Amino acid sequence: MATLVFLHAHPDDEASQTGGTMALAGELGHRVVWICCTDGSQGTRSGETDESVAEVRRREARASAEVLGVDRLVFLDHLDSGMHGWDSNANPDAFMNADPLEVGRDVARLLDEEDADVLIGYDWHGNYGHPDHIMVHKVMNAAADLAARRPRLLQSTMNRDAIRAGYDPENKAGFDPDAPADDGNPVGTPEAEIAWKVNVNEVVMLKREALAAHASQEDAAQLIAMPEGFFALAFRHEYYIEDGVSPMREAWPF
Known part of the structure; x- marks a missing residue:
């Protein structure tokens, strides 16, 4: 069995992005650790x-962790930067303005405490360009370099090609993955660059229940408002990049 450390930017990111993997890992006997980088105050x-x-968000995070079977939840409590372009971006204490090496040292200490086998963060642009998600990617790499035993690195992402297949440009139905997201880039990653389809x-439904624990948040509320059957279809796969692993395979990575 392995120790998997999930590095997330805000409370609720764990549920929407890796909640299924976390729940499955716990059920299979792996140790699941979740590090939440910001306080979610935006x-x-x-x-x-x-x-x-x-x-509120700390309380909701604990409830989500219980649903997903998380063994340890750690709050780093950096200030939430807010979305790209918000006034809160200018706060020198915002997570996006942190020193990735300094935060990486904190994460590396936790990796060493856990003797972590795997560290899971985000792709290079945080899926959709959120500045705190981009910082998670930087911190993930810094922490892996600083850890006493370098863990495997997996990057949570979205499958841009799979999203495109469900988009109807004529009727504007679904979500256009090629439209510019927060940082001007399209969301997610092309399938050719993805290693794992989980x-x-x-x-x-545990993933949905974990999202429901974050009911104070508009984004989470919109997702859990989906009919259960549609939610199951939309969220039944989670995708990860791992350097040196290609082509994409549908399998359990651990």
């Missing part, structure tokens, strides 16, 4: 509580 504010956004169908 997320949706709820009027139903006196808690701060960061407090079928998470047997735990996809």
